[in-house]
Amino acid sequence: MNTLFSEAIKLKDGVLYNLDYHQMRVNRTLQQFFGTSIDLSVLAQLIPEDKKSGLYKCRVLYNTRIVSVECTPYQFRSIQSVGVVNANHISYDYKYADRSDLNRLLEKSGCDDMILIKDRLVTDASFANLVFQSPNGLYTPTSYLLRGTKREYLLDKGLIQEREIRQEDLTQYERVFFINALIDLEDNISMDIQSLRYLT
Template sequence: MQFIETIKISEGYPCHLEFHIRRMQETLQSMGMPMPELQAGLFLPPAGLRNGVVKCRVVYDPAGICGVEFAAYRPRVIRALKVVDDDDIVYPYKSADRSMLMKLYEKRGDCDDVLIVKDGFLTDTSYSNVVLSRRGEFYTPDTYLLDGTKRRFLLQQGLIRACPVRVADLYTYDRVYLINAMLDLEDEVAIPVDRIVK
């Protein structure tokens, strides 16, 4: 089984690298495998990609690093989300096999992505954790599928709080922000809750 770590490179510098390395360690430890040695310069993009924001995609497995790719980053445009239910979905590690997420993504209809609900509680979109705002406060569901590195960072900094968020309570919030290693709260990839389709 292969896993992926997506790392934001800003002006040639990897962001929140310690969070990514920790998640790689935890993923491999869950399989009883040690962390492979990371070569110096592994996360250094080629000369033509050392300015601006670059997406670094690391593919690894229990035997070691399988490949590293770099690409200029352009965020997806998200205008609406479709609520989809799946009480059986499990995605605790950032696996290269995203087939279960893609099956749900295909149910988005005219929306740009899906907001996955499990057992009546909000989890994630097909590619991000979510943060909800209400009266200037920020919350993230404690029923996430994948414990994202940006989510961990924002919780550690006290910028967001984790709490249960039932789908029935969704419209008591103002907006839903999408966060992941490439997207922060200030990037404003967010939509009003009235653009979330049930």
């Protein structure tokens, strides 16, 4: 059986957001693993009428074809605790449907989410890319695990900048924001740096 990949797309009031960025990521994945492509524009025809009002997470499972599409109501996560965790064994270059390694690490941390550290470098959270706020601006690590669509969009718009961020650099920042396809910077899913729990 072919490896399954997933794509989570923001669906708001019947509109699929940043579809071009999702298409680029799907294309990279399919070229790497199967040497093929699929067209995500067909998703617009698959959205049920009762999902065309409100905010939904549109989860697409695919390999050489679209296997399933599921649209579920989306609510922002409450993040009260964030652990800084060693993740040298974690690899998530592509958006695999199987997230069991990340899920186990999150459960072990005992926190709502994690900042994952590989070779002393800051990477991602369990479900999001990271943006760090300093007096000089907003920065995202060059050492990300997954090339997130919202991260790419914000970089292209010049709203954030890339920078190498090591674990020992964290105290130079004031706040960390969690971003993904459904979470924008202005949604303020974030944590004060001084509140991080160091579990490495």
